[in-house]
Amino acid sequence: QKEVEQDPGPLSVPEGAIVSLNCTYSNSAFQYFMWYRQYSRKGPELLMYTYSSGNKEDGRFTAQVDKSSKYISLFIRDSQPSDSATYLCAMSAGGSGTSYGKLTFGQGTILTVHP
């Protein structure tokens, strides 16, 4: 079983829809939770970061973490065609020494927002 599970989709929604992307994880040591966005034929870029449980909002994007359920979500409001990309969740326990900063990624969800 993978440490981080993410439904690869693909997910197709109309412009303006609310999108929900989710990941589950099994490692209770994970404390730091990230969402990366990857456009086609590009490298991933950090979209949002959350520490421990709770919500974080940034414009149309909201990240939620529920550590008790080992479940994280990314919500996109008023989705736009420019949001079409692969969304990867990533997690870290923090670590120490040379392992500090190592990230474990989910499989990525392919999202298409059509006009």
Next chain:
Amino acid sequence: NAGVTQTPKFQVLKTGQSMTLQCAQDMNHNSMYWYRQDPGMGLRLIYYSASEGTTDKGEVPNGYNVSRLNKREFSLRLESAAPSQTSVYFCASRKSGLADFYEQYFGPGTRLTVT
């Protein structure tokens, strides 16, 4: 400021051939990473280098070697390529220190096909 650069962008190898993927960053980052990305598998860590002079195995190191040539450059070598190594390879780097450890900066990727 070019960020993270990778060469080559595309490569086709025959089984048993060797090659080196090059990665360089101009952001004065200490830590560098090599990932492979396969459909349905997300990003998997091959090797990483927490600082100049150190390298450590990641999740899928078999069949690969790395060299941290200096602070800027981190290369990945396939000694005897196999079809299972067909993938997209990403190099990433990370700022030093405790803050912002979760943000990795990715290169554009190298698309490798082994026939």
